[in-house]
Amino acid sequence: MILLVDDKSENLIALRKTLESRGFEIDTALSGEEALKKVLKTDYQLIILDVQMPGMDGFEVAEAISGFSKTRDIPIIFLSAVNVSKKFITKGYEAGGRDYLVKPFDTDILVLKIRTFIKLHEQTTELNTIQQSLLKEIAQRKQAESKKDEFIGIASHELNTPLTSVKGYLQLAERQLEKDQVDQAKMFIGRSKAQVEKLNHLVSDLLNATRIETGKLNYKYTEFELEPFIGHAVDSVLQSYPDVQINTDVNGSVKIYGDETRLEQVLVNFLTNAVKYAPESNNVWLTARLLPGDLVEVRVRDEGIGIPKEKQPYIFDKFYRVEDNHNQFQGLGMGLYICSEIIKHHGGEYGLESEPGSGSTFYFRIPLKAVQ
Template sequence: MILIVDDRPENLYSLQQLLELNHFKVDTAASGEEALRKILRNTYFLIILDVQMPDMDGFEVAEAITGYSKSKDIPIIFLSAVSVEKRFITRGYSSGGLDYITKPVDPEILLLKVSTFYRLHQQTRELHEAQEALRQEVMERKLAQEALSHSLDELRSILESIQQIAFTLGPEGNIEFVNRYWHRYAASPDALPDTPEGEPSVAECIRKAIGAAQQEVFEVRIKPLGEGDFRYHLLSLTPVWKEGAIGKWVCIFTDIHEQKMINQLLENRVEERTMELRQANRDLEYSNHELQQFAYVASHDLKEPLRKIQVFSNLISSKFGPEVPEAEHYLNKIVSSAARMNSLITDVLEYSKISIGGQFRPTDVNTILRDILDDMELLVREKGAVIRIEDMPLLHAIPSQIRQVFQNILSNALKFSRKGISPEISVSAERTGEVCASGELHPEGPYCRITVRDNGIGFDERYLDKIFVIFQRLHGRNEFEGTGIGLAIVKKIIDTHGGLVTASSREGEGSSFTIVLPVHQHQLENHIQDSDT
């Protein structure tokens, strides 16, 4: 903004109009005192000052203006109609003026001078702004340099304090700093530790990290000075980024020699133990095979004399029994005991055959249950039993073993019925998401929960674990027939299928057997294959 100072209003008006028409902002003052007050409040880039004014002439106002720190650098153009002599012009320049124009004013000359001073003002302001920006930048660089120097001091202090070999690299890989542990492995700060021939060198590791421009960790062996053995170390190279570029690398060797030796020892022992276990598994498989062969042979050899005992006992009973009633009684006991022995041998053989396993395949449980009921038709009719079976899902199982499970459980439900009450048996199935007897239902769950309920004699749940143990019986042979193996076979088959079997009951109120089986056996088959390999 331009300040025009003149005591004549017509002069002020004409100059103001001239300058404003040329897009300059203008302020006016009618006296020297008013001009000084405005200068203290506002900022001007040029003052046009009339020389002849009452009270304070232009020279006195100019001297006052240059005396203020705020306005001392504002250029002043004097205007005079009469004071055109050399001495007045000289006084104008000495009092702080930069130019002197006589009246009447030539508008073009005045505009040229004002434009010149405006450009000078703009250049001066830009120069001041550049100087201020430069000063700020210098200050920021100085602070950044101090912070960097402080950070470097801190980093070096930290690297000196750690109990490891530490060093820093420049962006190109040149060594800048090494801590005191470096000298245990290298002859000088510029020499890298030695590595065995044929293994990656420290220099190669550094080149790989710089090429990747990211943190890298390498396992290397380096040798302490004066010693013959190389020691395992982890070399970690971490870049330090600054303004989008890597400013340096912080590198640390961590001694892992003892851990490496221990790991190798453990790996050797694990390998040895694995080989021992594989041999033990092979020996066990061979032993199981021999045991299975023995079970087959033994069962056959044991059944043969039993059949002869039964046959000859029946012959003696039919030929001499009517003549000697007491002998016939004893012979019946022999036949009954032989029959029990035959059942026991058969059940033991069936129990041993479960470990042989079988091939898992899609199994229609509904078909199996229908076949079982067909085989048990006479017993069901004799007992007057009512059996309800819901639709069963397709399961991935061993059909022969699943048949044995349901045959044993349904046989028990018919056998352990209450006297005078027709057995009622129900078989239901539902999908669930977990191997649990009471888990939440899930329409697409990976497991099938099958429940077999009856209204038989039941049992005390204190003996729940006992009923699934081989040769364990809750009732005497005189009350109910059986060998005590049936439910043990059920549990072993369900375990082979990766499932769960349990029961709940109250004496005199019936029993409920719950079986949970995987719908698919993929995981189990993979597990078996992994263990075989």
């Protein structure tokens, strides 16, 4: 739900009607005092706040909201038709605002910003919940203290990178709007949405890992064809990496009984890693074949940096990331751990073959009639 705060009822009515027509749930307040009472009783995803109001002005309201632990993470967008100088815009950000729009504004741009900030707020809330769960779990295994510190450092870095990009792109979009460059503003907002999607993938990995630990990762078993399954995974990766050549060799038209979505998640992860860990190559090889004993094997080979023998036993461990002295790669060290748990759930096996400097091959084998 979004809270609109303005001392002029006609402004509230107009903006409420516009946003409700776009599918948003809206609540309103006619003063800063009323707004503070509401935010303490109701959970809001976003607050749109007028600057100039009698009694408490918008800046004072924002500072008060930011001072409460329950409400400090709620994104605030300032709207003003009067206080439009740089001094007031700066004051808005200092008071805790995420954005400052000057009336009249482009409705489409406002809607895009609202959706972006709401998604970020939802992911921040999820991340806080996950972090608390992980910290509690790690505290019960004293031997994992070093892993906890390492993970928090990695998570903070990986999650802050797209967040920082989003903030930068939105600021650039705001400057373009001030120049009436709407197309340029939309471009920057589009880029910020791409960064939000990266953040969404990171949060999804955290959620899946937590669900695995609590036994709440859901599976839906159906019968599906091997060849289209391979094709869907390849197409998904090529959308993000259009310059990569994925050479496929599918031997055997067979049906598999398993969770197609979860298994595709495994294959996409293997393919994405093959691209990521082979930055100087555009070729990946994927083979799928039927093995004796009603097993299907899928192998993904790259021409990347390879993995030293001493590191290979830990590759599928939670939080483990492969690094070398020349390359640093993004990620939380969750992906292969999640893959291993999905394959285990299908009664299968997984592994890798690798030599430093000679690339790597990741594979999994599952029975055609996997037992739930």
